Amino acid sequence: MIISIASGKGGTGKTTIATNLAVSLKSDVQLLDCDVEEPNSHLFIQPVIEKVKTITTPVPEVDMEKCSLCGKCGEICQFKAIAVIADTVLVFHELCHSCGGCMQVCPEKAITETGRELGVIEQGHRNGLEFVHGRLRVGEAMSPPLIKKVREYTRPGILTIIDAPPGTSCPVIACMTGADFVLLVTEPTPFGLHDLKLAVGAVKILGIPCGLVINRSDIGNDQVKIYAEQENIPVLMEIPFDRRIAEAYSRGKMIVEVMPEWKERFAKLYHQIKEIVFSNN
Amino acid sequence: MHHYLRALLQAVFHEPDPNSRVLLRELNRKTKGNTGIIAMKEIVIISGKGGTGKTSIIAAFASLAKSKVLCDADVDAADLHLITKPEIKEKHDFESGHTAIINQDKCSECGLCRDLCRWNAISEDFVVNFIECEGCGVCYYFCPEKAIDFPLNTCGEWYLSETRFGPMAHARLHIAEENSGKLVALIRQEGKKLAEKRHINLLLTDGPPGIGCPVIASLGGATAVLIVAEPTVSGRHDMERVVELAAFFKIPAMVCVNKFDLNPDQGKAIEVFAREKNIGVIGRVPFDPAFTRAMVQGKTIVEFDSQSEGCKAVKGVWENLAQSLEI
Numbered sequence: 001m002i003i004s005i006a007s008g009k010g011g012t013g014k015t016t017i018a019t020n021l022a023v024s025l026k027s028d029v030q031l032l033d034c035d036v037e038e039p040n041s042h043l044f045i046q047p048v049i050e051k052v053k054t055i056t057t058p059v060p061e062v063d064m065e066k067c068s069l070c071g072k073c074g075e076i077c078q079f080k081a082i083a084v085i086a087d088t089v090l091v092f093h094e095l096c097h098s099c100g101g102c103m104q105v106c107p108e109k110a111i112t113e114t115g116r117e118l119g120v121i122e123q124g125h126r127n128g129l130e131f132v133h134g135r136l137r138v139g140e141a142m143s144p145p146l147i148k149k150v151r152e153y154t155r156p157g158i159l160t161i162i163d164a165p166p167g168t169s170c171p172v173i174a175c176m177t178g179a180d181f182v183l184l185v186t187e188p189t190p191f192g193l194h195d196l197k198l199a200v201g202a203v204k205i206l207g208i209p210c211g212l213v214i215n216r217s218d219i220g221n222d223q224v225k226i227y228a229e230q231e232n233i234p235v236l237m238e239i240p241f242d243r244r245i246a247e248a249y250s251r252g253k254m255i256v257e258v259m260p261e262w263k264e265r266f267a268k269l270y271h272q273i274k275e276i277v278f279s280n281n
Numbered sequence: 282m283h284h285y286l287r288a289l290l291q292a293v294f295h296e297p298d299p300n301s302r303v304l305l306r307e308l309n310r311k312t313k314g315n316t317g318i319i320a321m322k323e324i325v326i327i328s329g330k331g332g333t334g335k336t337s338i339i340a341a342f343a344s345l346a347k348s349k350v351l352c353d354a355d356v357d358a359a360d361l362h363l364i365t366k367p368e369i370k371e372k373h374d375f376e377s378g379h380t381a382i383i384n385q386d387k388c389s390e391c392g393l394c395r396d397l398c399r400w401n402a403i404s405e406d407f408v409v410n411f412i413e414c415e416g417c418g419v420c421y422y423f424c425p426e427k428a429i430d431f432p433l434n435t436c437g438e439w440y441l442s443e444t445r446f447g448p449m450a451h452a453r454l455h456i457a458e459e460n461s462g463k464l465v466a467l468i469r470q471e472g473k474k475l476a477e478k479r480h481i482n483l484l485l486t487d488g489p490p491g492i493g494c495p496v497i498a499s500l501g502g503a504t505a506v507l508i509v510a511e512p513t514v515s516g517r518h519d520m521e522r523v524v525e526l527a528a529f530f531k532i533p534a535m536v537c538v539n540k541f542d543l544n545p546d547q548g549k550a551i552e553v554f555a556r557e558k559n560i561g562v563i564g565r566v567p568f569d570p571a572f573t574r575a576m577v578q579g580k581t582i583v584e585f586d587s588q589s590e591g592c593k594a595v596k597g598v599w600e601n602l603a604q605s606l607e608i
Binding site for chain 1: 330331333357358378379397399415418454456457459461462490491512515519522525526529530544547570
């Protein structure tokens with residue numbers, strides 16, 4: 001089963017939920033941190049990293065000996081990543097989406113592919129928990145291809161927990177597609193509610209069942225709960241604001257490390273999700 | 282005179298060269314500001330990590346800065362409008378990118394498109410999954426039956442508005458859409474145009490979280506970025522990456538630590554890191570529930586409670602920022 005943890009708004013507690021859930025279960029679990037722009041789960045899990053892999057995406061390289069300057073490559077490219085200018089071909093690797101169109105269209109077979117580094121994937125373990133995350137190279141704009149590579153580490157038959165980035169655009173979609181359940185983490189504030197509605201919109205487009213965790217549930221107002229009721233989205237957990245939790249988080253400690261009694265609540269959260277997923281199937 | 286010309290050119294292209302700003306000031310002084318040249322400045326607020334308080338802080342700045350255009354470049358999950366309550370004066374569609382659509386009547390099911398598509402976006406029965414489609418147009422280009430359409434997408438809207446703080450440029454990317462970077466670049470450009478038209482020389486831009494495409498699009502040509510960090514291990518980790526990003530694009534950066542008292546050791550560590558990287562540390566903001574209460578009422582903290590600790594601290598940050606950028 002795949003559970004994606006998303007939010008819309010940033011800083012609502014996705015990583016807190018993902019990491020605490022991952023360490024509270026007795027079953028086989030893997031945690032994929034797909035917030036490749038700013039991955040944080042490793043700061044709490046502190047896994048022993050066993051493998052580091054550099055991930056590249058194919059980008060064109062032109063052999064000017066073979067090139068006839070016909071310009072077809074520039075014509076097919078939708079991303080302005082390749083263009084014939086005077087007697088040369090300019091390639092802008094950073095703009096390339098790796099579709100391979102220029103290589104396909106080149107009548108002289110003058111284009112081959114080389115790689116642009118997207119970032120790295122690190123894989124490790126802690127206490128039987130399998131951990132994988134991607135780290136986008138600073139300066140690289142495109143995160144979805146790296147997210148998809150991290151998701152290739154999904155092992156069927158066990159529970160996969162995905163820590164998604166904030167927002168509702170392509171990187172978040174890349175983290176939700178194919179999930180069995182999306183757990184939305186929000187806070188009961190106008191910003192939290194506004195962005196939650198966008199996230200729910202994304203989940204609906206994908207047709208995935210979802211549920212809510214309300215973090216810092218006693219700040220703000222009750223509009224999130226009213227919305228959840230209207231939309232028939234189950235509230236699966238509420239975490240009141242507690243300075244002990246905030247301080248533990250600031251030091252890189254999980255809730256269950258400072259308050260072990262929460263383990264049971266996270267285990268219960270998982271069972272509720274399981275029930276929803278199975279009743280949907 | 283060529284120094285002034287360079288300064289002028291750099292002002293036009295919003296290049297963040299401190300030397301050019303000094304020269305421009307000199308030029309404006311010598312001509313008593315009669316050149317009509319406005320040295321427009323843009324401050325972009327970013328954070329790396331989400332939820333550190335970017336929008337609450339920029340909303341406070343909106344109350345504090347005398348003359349400015351507001352720009353919400355967090356197009357993916359824009360929130361600033363919840364405080365500024367803009368009255369929309371102009372509304373435009375944002376069109377960008379294409380999606381392939383297979384015309385089943387013309388399709389001979391030869392399978393070439395499926396072979397060429399690198400996104401696995403075409404199903405066995407030749408239907409394009411619009412979420413997976415990257416808009417590369419390879420299938421459209423090569424289809425022997427010309428059975429594939431490739432229409433332009435409308436993937437959002439952008440607005441020019443009036444608020445009680447002054448003009449505002451903002452946008453909304455449709456859910457699950459791409460090209461957020463292009464919309465960010467567009468909305469900043471529109472913000473600048475709006476400022477020029479109104480003879481306003483300050484643009485306050487609320488940036489997106491992360492370090493990817495939309496953030497990169499929010500940095501180019503900015504005068505400076507203000508990084509709002511939070512004193513947690515995550516906040517520090519993410520701030521370090523965003524500092525690296527600003528350096529990569531050669532944009533001067535400043536930092537303020539929000540909710541400082543939550544973990545003063547982490548807060549200080551962030552400040553030490555910033556100083557090592559020659560980044561100005563321009564203030565500390567305490568954890569203050571007044572920020573949330575202000576947000577619930579749709580107010581800036583300055584409007585909500587100007588005597589609150591949070592408000593006093595943000596005022597200090599704003600004064601330091603204004604002084605260092607000579608606003």
